[in-house]
Amino acid sequence: MKRNIFLFICWSLGVLLALSACNDSxxxxxxxxxxxxxxxxxxxxxxxxxxxxxxxxxxxxxxxxxxxxxxxxxxxxxxxxxxxxxxxxxxxxxxxxxxxxxxxxxxxxxxxxxxxxxxxxxxxxxxxxxxxxxxxxxxxxxxxxxxxxxxxxxxxxxxxxxxxxxxxxDASNMELLDRSGWTVLAASSEEPKEGDWGNSGLKEACIDGTINTFWSTAWEQSHPQPPHWITFDLGQSTSIQGFAIQARKEGADGPKVIVLEVSDDGQSWINVGEFKDIPVTGEYRSFLPQTVTGRFVKLTITAVNGGPHVTVSEFNLF
Missing domain, CATH: 2.60.40.1740 (hypothetical protein (bacova_03559))
Structure with missing residues (x-):
């Protein structure tokens, strides 16, 4: 009996000590x-x-x-x-x-x-x-x-x-590249008829420095559907962080979704990003997911704001 009382007292003291140890105050x-x-x-x-x-x-x-x-x-x-x-x-x-x-x-x-x-x-x-x-x-x-x-x-x-x-x-603060050494190599189509109104319509118009002219895909003799593409030779291997693109100033038939590719030789292409929901009017700029280096650039428009043909007034890189 005495032993049980002693054990109970010891157990009680242990509980009190444990509670005391857990009291954060x-x-x-x-x-x-x-x-x-x-x-x-x-x-x-x-x-x-x-x-x-x-x-x-x-x-x-x-x-x-x-x-x-x-x-x-x-x-x-x-x-x-x-x-x-x-x-x-x-x-x-x-x-x-x-x-x-x-x-x-x-x-x-x-x-x-x-x-x-x-x-x-x-x-x-x-x-x-x-x-x-x-x-x-x-x-x-x-x-x-x-x-x-x-x-x-x-x-x-x-x-x-x-x-x-x-x-x-901020992409809007980036300095655009000098395009004086660029060459437009080829495009999926172009529209010479636009030249009758001073718009050019030819592929070179998208790097001529004015939004009053633009590259347009064909519409007089044919109506090719997206995707539309155009390729550029930058003249030398170039570090590229992002791009700038703009449709004709009226905002008609501008790119909506584009894919950018780069190449060192103009033959083997590396996809560097897809860019969606490009606005109808004004210049659109975006950084690439990561900086890339290449001499040749391919711009592919997979969806158009309007269409099916597309217009690009200015295209540049930074």
Whole structure:
């Protein structure tokens, strides 16, 4: 009997100790980064002015981020810094190969404050100076870590967040290529009759620098259906990031869906992208899925806004 009472007392004490250990309000407070350990993707345009990304740190019961948060008992200053050495570690762990964001491309605010009674800090800024420091469309990794704090403890958990920065370029700001060395090699058809009204209609009109003339597929003697195509010799091997295309200025019979191909010899073609829903009027620009290099370009129109024949006033690359 006495043994049973003793065992019951021991069991009761064990339960009380376990409950006490699980009570998060008994511990102190700790500072952590929401989304710590996660990959935070940030997309922006590469421009003359810096891009600014912000994030915050938080305070919560020790070891229990976001569980029953209580305000900081004091003003707490938190110190942070970029941690580029963690990039290699991240790549190994995740099987990735992200490059480190170049040191000249960023400035991380060195500190922030969590005011007494608050659970979240003032915003921390990462200023990205991308112009001249980042290649467009490349994803760069930048880990940022808490290094210390005054007023509250930090914990080994949830101390680093991984930002993946990707800068893009607005296609409308891209400089078009010089076409003086280009030759239009062939087209699926053309319409000389358009020349009676000053529109040309010939294949060369789509690179003559004026929207008042255009290449038109045949319509007087025949009415070929899409797909329509035209090929260009750029004169030399050229790096191509994107294209610009425009129908006749009135917007009639413009391309709706196009396919671009490139070649080094004009014989073997590589499909570099299909582009849909091209607007009826105005110039349309788009980047390719990735930069390609080639001397010859083939433009194929597989669907037309109207039709069946198509008009292209201007075609260019960048």
């Amino acid at each position: 008994d511990g102190g407070n700790t500072i952590y980064i929401p989304n710590a350990g996660a990959l935070v993707k940030v997309n922006f345009y590469i421009e003359d002015e810096p891009y600014v990304e912000t994030f915050t740190v938080k305070v919560t019961a020790d070891h229990y981020p976001d569980l029953n948060p209580e305000g900081s008992p004091v003003d707490a200053t938190v110190y942070l810094e970029a941690d580029p050495e963690k990039v290699a570690e991240y790549n190994v762990a995740k099987g990735t190969d992200y490059p480190v964001l170049p040191a000249d491309a960023y400035v991380v605010a060195p500190s922030t404050v969590i005011k007494a009674g608050q659970i979240e800090s003032a915003p921390i800024t990462i200023t990205i100076n991308s112009k001249g420091n980042m290649e467009p469309f490349i994803e760069y990794l930048l880990p940022v870590s808490i290094v210390s704090a005054e007023g509250l403890a930090t914990d080994h958990c949830c101390q680093t967040v991984y930002f993946l920065f990707r800068g893009a370029v």
